[in-house]
Structure formats: C-alpha cells, structure tokens
Amino acid sequence: MSKGKLAKFADMAANPLVIEAPLFSPREGGGWDLIDNPSPLRGSWRGIFFHNQNPIILELGCGRGEYTVGLARRYPDKNFIGVDIKGARMWTGAQEALKEGMTNVGFLRTHIEFIDRFFAPNEVSEIWLTFSDPQMKKATKRLTSTYFLERYRRFLADGGLIHLKTDSNFLYTYTEEMLKANNLVPEYATRDLYGNSDSSPLSLHSSFDLSIQTYYEQMWRERGIDIKYLCFRLPHEGQLKEPDVEIPLDEYRSYNRSKRSGSETGK
Secondary structure, three states: OOHHHHHHHHHHHHOOOEEEOOOEEEOOOOOEEEOOOOOOOOOOHHHHHHOOOOOEEEEEOOOOOHHHHHHHHHOOOOEEEEEEOOHHHHHHHHHHHHHOOOOOEEEEEOOHHHHHHOOOOOOEEEEEEEOOOOOOOOHHHOOOOHHHHHHHHOOEEEEEEEEEEEOOHHHHHHHHHHHHHOOOOOOEEEOOOOOOOOOOOHHHHOOOOOOOOOHHHHHHHHOOOOOEEEEEEEOOOOOOOOOOOOOOOOOOOOOOOOOOOOOOOOO
C-alpha cells in the first residue's frame, strides 16, 4: 500500500464526519463472523450524528464524494450521507467537508450490500445513485435491481424518491424496464439531461439541482456520451419482480476498469 493511501486512511479514521463500519469480526479458530449490530447510529442519525431533525438523503457509491458535498452545500436544510467502500476515494469529499466546517454531511464506509443494517425503517427520505457500475453480467449487483430495491424499502420512507444519474444506456434502460415490470411511473426521465429541449431549469425536474457534475461525469461528457437521469418513487407495498427483456450492452469501457462491468461501484 502506498504512503499516500496510508495517510488518507489515517485522515479518515480521525475525521468526525466519517463512520467506518466494520461488518465482520474474527472468529476463534479462524474465519469471520458477521456483526449483528454494526452501527449504534441505526435509527439515531439525526439526533446523534447531525443533531437536527432534517431529512436524510443517501448517495450510494459516492466515490470521491463530490455529489454528496455539492448537494449538502446547496441544501443546508437537509442531511446528506455518502456511502462507499473505497476509503481512499471518499477521502476527497470527507476532507473538503471537514475543512469547510459543514454540519449537514457525513460519510459511511461500508459495502452497499449491507446498507439496510445501518438505517432504521423510514429513516431515509431519498437515495441518489450517481454513475454506478451497470453490472451488465449479473442483475443482483445492479443498484436498481430487486435485490437492492428490497433492501432500500427497509429504511426508505414509503414512496421515497430514488434518483439515477448515469452515463450507461444499459443501466438506464434496465431501470426503465424494471419500473414497467412493476407498474411504477417515473417522476421524470430523460436520456439527454443537458441537451433536453425543455428550456426550464434542470432543478424544476427534481427536488434537487441536477447540474452538479462529478469528475467522471465531466469526462463522460467530454467523450460525447449523453448523461441520463431518471427518478421514481419506491412504495413499500407490492412484490417486486425483475424485467424479462434483452437489453443491448454498452459498447464502451469505463475509466479505470478493464471491462465495463467490474465488481466495484465506481465514479
């Protein structure tokens, strides 16, 4: 491991805005056990961490944290938590927020597969998925699959919004088909967010300003790739099912991955 990464991990451990949540404990005789309650903040994020009763919004797969911090700057009456397993990446946003003295932003370092273990029922108001890996090979790894939507239901308010912002035509189309299969109607959807012919401000199509751009989003746009956006409400009731359709694969490769569908959620 490089000295740069070691220094960043030390900064993360000392940063009061960062929660590093161990999920496993060593088992006597070898192996690992899943910790039953990895977070005492579950159900108490507003009172213990943020010290207010404002709505909580998550960004899952926050990468460097630009979107989490950007939203927190613009909406001081809401609380934002960026979630990712890559601490060296998350360091950028966490350090920036700490230096600015921000009080409505936090970061949770953990695997998204276990996200429902960290929040109580109805504790979260909205979820952002910004440039998640489309995971074209395995549906259960897609952050808009039934595998994850069922987990979101355990802590997202009934009818809470899920926002998808992506460069991937595959993930966008998959999510559209997911909504159709479950009779869910998007609040807003576009395959070309910045080239939309609608002249009204982007912020009118969402509860948030959509013009914030991450580092990788800027690079996608420089490559001439349209940015897609879709948001929908997730009800608690009803059994979710996967769409039974063939979706064309993305023909290009992401940055920093040898193949478009690696195992990590990236920015």
